[in-house]
Amino acid sequence: MQSLAEGGVKIGYISHSMSGFHQGPLYLSHGPFRSGYMRFEKHVFICINQRETGDRPSCGEQTGMELVREFKRLTRERNLKTRIRCQRAGCLDACDFGPSVAVYPDGIFYGGVKPADVEEIVEQHLVQNRPVERLMIDFGK
């Protein structure tokens, strides 16, 4: 398969984003990974933020570390740990859509993620490079 450096795979077109910097075709990178500059093929950030005040929802109050444990368990079982890094993160600024998960370098944000959704994200997105559309956050709405 092609790497991102070779053009990646066009999966769609983003017409808007929060920053406005991502207008244009959306490409996904996939292995074999040839760049010596990137440590991981994909990096998954799982928000576990918990706010002390209740002015905005926070992902960690809903799922705590449960999502992190499930991502780590499933990537370990599939021997993906050298290629894919899953780690807890602070607020991803997608609080109203949480629990939130971000996958880079793809720039895909998932919202409303439940532990039962993690296997689908791992299998479809992390292994097969097919983002799980039903969980993707559309920041343009």
Ligand code: FES
């Ligand atoms: S608290 Fe999770 S994205 Fe903000």
